[in-house]
Amino acid sequence: MAFKRYVDRLPIPPKDARVQNVTCHFCIVGCGYKAVSWPVNQQGGPAPGQNLFGADLAKQEAADSAAWFAPSMYNVVKQDGRDVHIVIMPDKDCVVNSGLGSVRGARLAELSYSQTTNTQQQRLTDPLVWRYGSMMPTSWDDAIDLVAEVTRRVVEEQGEDGLIVSAYDHGGAGGGYENTWATGKLYFESMKIKNIRIHNRPAYNSEVHATRDMGVGELNNCYEDAELADTLFIVGANSLETQTNYFLNHWIPNLRGTTLDKKKQEIPNEAHAAARIVIVDPRRTVTVNACEVEAGKDNVLHLAINSGTDLILFNAIFTELAAKGWLDRPFIQASTSGFDAALAANKVSLDEAAKVTGLTVAQIAKAVAWIGEPKAGGARRRTMFAYEKGLIWGNDNYRTNAALVNVALATGNIGRPGGGCVRLGGHQEGYSRPSDAHVGRPAAYVDQLLIGGKGGVHHIWGCDHFKTTLNASEFKRTYKKRTDLVKDAMLSVPGGDRRAQVEAIMGAIRQGGLFAVNVDIVPTQIGQHCHVVLPAATAGEMNLTSMNGERRMRLTERYMDPPGQSKPDCLVAAALAQGLERSWRAAGKPAIADKFKGYDWKTEEDSFKDGYQRHEKGGEFVSYDRLRAMGTNGFQEPATAFDGGKIVGTKRLYTDGKFGTKDGKATFMASTWRGFQAEGKQAEKDKFTFLINNGRTNQVWQSAYLDQQSDFVRDRWPFPFIEMNPADMQELNLGAGDLVEVYNDNGSTQAMVYPTPTAKRKETFMLFAYPTGVQGNVVSKGVNEFVIPNYKQAWGNIRKIATAPEVTRHLTFKSQEYVTG
């Protein structure tokens, strides 16, 4: 049977319950929520005068009620050491989500640490050190002292290149301005660490290098633009699942035609209609289906291209737009450079593009018309371009990114209402760090350094490469071997003898060992191989600032205590810096020790003041108090003033036609098609039968680290699914829910078969980064010229491991596409 909670009654928040601002921790959209809390021995009542909502709770509430919360939105947590009831429910007044809760954010409360209801008992509560054959709790001072001592010794012997760092660079949980600043200050200011990588890719680089090089920052529009556009042109994104409430609250109304009044009001003097949408994705998704349901099939163009051929499609569109004259010549003239050269370099015929992409000429021509054909009356068509991992983690990332931005620039769609050329995003953003210029470009391919025996100490901040890196099979094998050397050495001398421990560790490092330190909120798979684990607090257990996909910055207030001794990452980084200062000073190197001054922070707000306020554009206008007052709507970065008690923000970037280049002109870029760019991809395609396309699913999206202890999610997805065409299943004698092995020359992994009639033959789709089956095991080490991974183009074979095990037998395997009754 499906998982049920058997909860049939929930406590009612009293009138005077405490209400705090929350931005959902998980994805880029950053939906607004409210944390409602009150003492555990109090409760409100059903009469309107007895509850926070002023609602009559003795009656059935209507749909879309602001006064109802689900069991998943409720918990009992600690606040300043006392038990409180807490409800974390979507905020109707937040312009991002207007009261909508996603299947992830609406579980924030249930995914919180509670010693009363036993949720998230996996959370780390104490620093842990490898002693006596397992991870043992210890004090902060003891753990930090060991990390600092070993780190200092490695740097003395190997230089700063011997310290390898893995660190998030984003906002939301496991990130945010406070924490990126602190880690950045430690590694880029106190030290100049070059061998550093980001949580989801094996180097320290931008996923969207090209657009930045062209002078076009990747988050340049606002969510309202999706309500104003004539056409939405979407690449490699399944936004109903991965930007859920942005899609539901801003795209769907435009596809339904319910934003027409807003269009007429904001953009008078031109024709308006409900939006049309083009979706470039090799796979049919629930997003495509929902668009067809709302806009009608005639207004949805799904370009199901051959995997990895986006680049030639965009170049053909660019070529055809120019041939038709559907360009914004005044904009190109005033605000860009390099148009003619790029057009010449990228010239591709529709026939050629059709052949490579597998589309018809008519389909591409239709896309061109939807993007650029002038509207009735001659006005320029407003097209919003948006892309995500299908492009970012797809073939030839850099050039493909450039090719899409070329199209947006050519049609004058950046900096204008109803336009934009944006990434859709994964996490929220929250990057504030000293310059990373010393890292270089291309940056070091850190995974290859680790595999190649380089480095002596590895600091890991909120990352689990065992689940989320490419070439993961080899990475894990090597990592275990190197860290085991150190583990065994540590066991060879008494755990309490610090001097002997450090000597043993250094001896093992000289033999190719690696000393690993993991800062996280939960135990991770890579953490099992670490020697020190440091427990961190997450959003809501600390005050945390981030910005969403339209640069909307909010403060999530601290609404509960962090578990045990855990504390914000920024304060962990500060403690580590101070430990290094002590260590260098004791080693007689005062000049180096002095570099680690400046971390005398008591709270996360101190890091915010040191980082964001002093270093980010407009930071001087932003403070915790002001953000608190701005609620869940916050403001859109950059701030430009503080006026009338409010922070004044920036709705769209580049509205003045000035871009982020030296001469202020956006630069067109030559980006010619060259087939599969990453080394070995074409050969892998030729050798193996199935495309192992991969991505995310609704229930698990930037939330897997907590979902691994969610009964609701684990009941639905005990294993990662792999969508397969039923005819392919028949050939391999597979049934729904069977376990299969996916394998190729890179490694192997497992998944659960989900029959999918809409899947193309020999093209599967596997859930990415899932704890019980890591898709990255079968992804090759091939990257682009700037070390961006190419997860999407992987090919492998499939064989049956087992007939559906017990945990999959009760599951539904029906189509995930909504049908009208």
Place this chain on the structure above:
Amino acid sequence: MKGCNNLVDVGRRQFLRGGGAAVAGAAAAAAALGRTEAKAAPAPARVSYPSNRLANVADLKVNEPVDIAYPDADSPGVLIKLGQAVDGGAGPHRDIVAFSILCPHKGFPLAYAAADRSLNCPGHYSRFDVEKGGQQIWGQATQNLPQFALRIDGKGDIFAEGVDELIYGRLSNRL
């Protein structure tokens, strides 16, 4: 009231299965960390459900849902004879099921798709499988669909006697 008591037992078992496992995990973790405390979670109270007659088995045709309401008139649902046995199905053929039709996401009324025996939400596209205990096939809701526990007496009268999840729009399943 036999069915009702059984449901209470099921609830307790479910609770102990979920919560108990977590307690055991916490105890093990606490032991590993040198701590000894392991708090027991308090048992949730359950509301008392009425035993309401919904229909007679003779009224049902395979795959044709009948509108019902439970536990009161303001909580709409459907009663469906599936024609093949399912887990949690009532009646001699274990093929009769009943569900709330208020989507547990935002309370929009679900529509039945007979072709694949699913309940579908026109609000935000969530889908629930009536052959799999109301499991959400895909969607926004953070719970599977509330199912009504059924008892069928010797005359074929079908009674609803309990609910396994919180119904949308009420903070107590009994108002």
